[in-house]
Amino acid sequence: MNINFTLISQAIAFSVFIWFTVRFVWPPLLRAIEERQKTIADGLAAGERGRHELELASQRSSTVLKEAKQQAAEIILQAEKRASEIIEEAKKAAKEESGRIVAGAKAEIEHEVFSAKETLRYQVAELAVAGAAKILRREVDSKVHADLLSAIQEDLK
Amino acid sequence: MASEIELTPSSYIDHHLTYLTAQIREGSFWVLHVDTLVTSVILGMLSLGFIWLVVRKATSGVPSKTQAFVELAVDFIDKEVKNIFHGNRHTLVAPMALTVFVWILMMNTMDILPIDITAKILENVFGLHNWKIVPTTDINTTFALALSVWILMLFFNVKVKGLGGWLHELFCTPFGKSPAVWILNLLFNFIEYVSKPLSHSLRLFGNIYAGEVIFLLLGMWAATGISGTVFGAILGAGWAIFHILVVTLQAFIFMMLTVVYIAMAHESH
Numbered sequence: 001m002n003i004n005f006t007l008i009s010q011a012i013a014f015s016v017f018i019w020f021t022v023r024f025v026w027p028p029l030l031r032a033i034e035e036r037q038k039t040i041a042d043g044l045a046a047g048e049r050g051r052h053e054l055e056l057a058s059q060r061s062s063t064v065l066k067e068a069k070q071q072a073a074e075i076i077l078q079a080e081k082r083a084s085e086i087i088e089e090a091k092k093a094a095k096e097e098s099g100r101i102v103a104g105a106k107a108e109i110e111h112e113v114f115s116a117k118e119t120l121r122y123q124v125a126e127l128a129v130a131g132a133a134k135i136l137r138r139e140v141d142s143k144v145h146a147d148l149l150s151a152i153q154e155d156l157k
Numbered sequence: 158m159a160s161e162i163e164l165t166p167s168s169y170i171d172h173h174l175t176y177l178t179a180q181i182r183e184g185s186f187w188v189l190h191v192d193t194l195v196t197s198v199i200l201g202m203l204s205l206g207f208i209w210l211v212v213r214k215a216t217s218g219v220p221s222k223t224q225a226f227v228e229l230a231v232d233f234i235d236k237e238v239k240n241i242f243h244g245n246r247h248t249l250v251a252p253m254a255l256t257v258f259v260w261i262l263m264m265n266t267m268d269i270l271p272i273d274i275t276a277k278i279l280e281n282v283f284g285l286h287n288w289k290i291v292p293t294t295d296i297n298t299t300f301a302l303a304l305s306v307w308i309l310m311l312f313f314n315v316k317v318k319g320l321g322g323w324l325h326e327l328f329c330t331p332f333g334k335s336p337a338v339w340i341l342n343l344l345f346n347f348i349e350y351v352s353k354p355l356s357h358s359l360r361l362f363g364n365i366y367a368g369e370v371i372f373l374l375l376g377m378w379a380a381t382g383i384s385g386t387v388f389g390a391i392l393g394a395g396w397a398i399f400h401i402l403v404v405t406l407q408a409f410i411f412m413m414l415t416v417v418y419i420a421m422a423h424e425s426h
Binding site: 002003004005006007008009010011013014015017018020021022024025026027028029030031032033034035036039 | 205
């Protein structure tokens with residue numbers, strides 16, 4: 001247990017080892033650790049940013065959804081209004097059309113009535129002529145008396 | 158063991174506590190403990206070289222298991238240093254703490270190797286008689302480390318505070334600026350500066366040396382027969398397990414004191 005030259009040799013070894021660590025061991029490892037810390041910090045920040053953006057997006061989507069719902073409701077309302085308008089218009093058109101049809105029918109009926117009357121008159125005139133002929137007991141030459149007959153017919157009309 | 162020597166307890170212990178020496182010059186100081194120096198340098202090169210090899214390929218991405226282990230150790234030391242030392246620790250203090258911790262831990266751990274088996278291997282395979290494998294049981298090692306730290310401490314005292322500032326501190330702390338207590342202050346600081354390297358080195362030396370001696374005493378149970386050998390082996394295993402704690406704790410304490418002393422040199426009172 002005596003102090004001797006070993007002390008100096010050990011001190012030299014110690015200084016060499018310290019120099020070695022300071023020069024070669026510490027800096028690269030420190031750099032690697034610091035870089036990794038930076039990467040992790042960046043990653044965490046990016047994650048935080050992503051979370052924030054997600055929150056914003058969900059907020060935005062909910063407002064968009066709300067607007068869309070509102071618009072849909074408006075559209076439905078307008079459509080209902082339009083539908084009732086269309087129905088009203090259709091009703092009006094139908095009424096007009098029916099009126100027209102009725103008027104046409106009436107005119108036709110009148111025309112039919114008129115032509116029926118005409119036919120009847122004609123037939124009545126013929127019957128009257130025939131009757132007159134029977135009464136006169138003589139042949140009325142329709143060819144000879146055509147103008148007379150037509151005059152009678154004309155009167156009967 | 159050399160069979161020509163009579164095997165007594167004291168010869169056994171003496172044998173294991175003898176250094177392999179080389180006489181460099183005349184005089185009792187110029188003796189070199191070759192075993193201490195070579196073992197400690199090999200251990201330092203192995204441990205720091207291992208860390209260096211890992212660090213050389215260090216990535217800032219996902220680390221390998223080895224790199225993660227090294228980083229864990231380095232980060233642990235870096236945190237301890239950061240708590241104590243408030244200057245730029247990366248230029249010297251933190252790497253120095255790493256060196257001290259790793260190197261002393263390696264040297265202390267040699268204590269756990271079975272002493273007779275390693276002695277046998279060293280003697281029969283390498284032909285080395287009297288090779289002490291635990292460098293920290295050599296007071297020269299612990300003093301070398303503590304004195305290096307002490308010199309760094311003085312250097313930083315002067316560098317940070319200036320020679321005048323340091324002298325001022327020597328005379329005016331801890332009791333005050335009054336000239337009446339100058340001598341007392343100086344005496345106080347002198348005792349502090351002497352006791353620091355002494356306690357620093359002797360704490361490590363004492364713990365590891367005592368551990369070594371206890372291993373030797375437990376080893377002597379083998380002289381009493383089979384049952385004694387078993388008993389000694391069980392006790393030795395227990396002591397070795399306990400010693401894992403001591404070995405690590407002493408390396409850690411030495412490192413912490415190194416950092417504390419250098420940090421104190423940086424701080425004005």
